[in-house]
Amino acid sequence: GAHAYSRLMAVMMMQxxxxxxxxxxxxxxxxxxxxxxxxxxxxxxxxxxxVWYFFEPIWWLALTLSVLLLLYLAWYFKKWIGGYTGDCLGATQQVTEVCCYSGFIIIWKFILFGILPL
Structure with missing residues (x-):
């Protein structure tokens, strides 16, 4: 899920x-x-x-974090180099995938402690 989603973030950067x-x-x-x-x-x-259609809506929060990161990276690349290069796409894919997995871990911890329902 997160790997395919992070590839989508690189495609969105191209757009x-x-x-x-x-x-x-x-x-x-x-x-x-x-x-x-x-x-x-x-x-x-x-x-x-x-694939995210089959997940509980609570897990979609991890996707939201990746979208916010994508927007920040787009702003950063635009500010410093005026657009993107292939290296920027690779960095976007890697960083948004890690962000997505980190979001999963954070959400899972909140579920385990009973703060968020599943």
């Missing part, structure tokens, strides 16, 4: 910011330098969020 790496100076052909079509984003959303 939010322009690609800023120098394509001509790159040793590899960049694949993430253009925005996706609306139906491609829809397919990514179904793949990244579809």
């Amino acid at each position: 939010l910011l322009p690609y800023v790496a120098d394509i001509d100076a790159s040793k590899s052909k960049p694949l993430a330098n253009q925005r996706l079509q609306w139906y491609e984003v829809l397919i990514a959303c179904i793949g990244g969020v579809g």
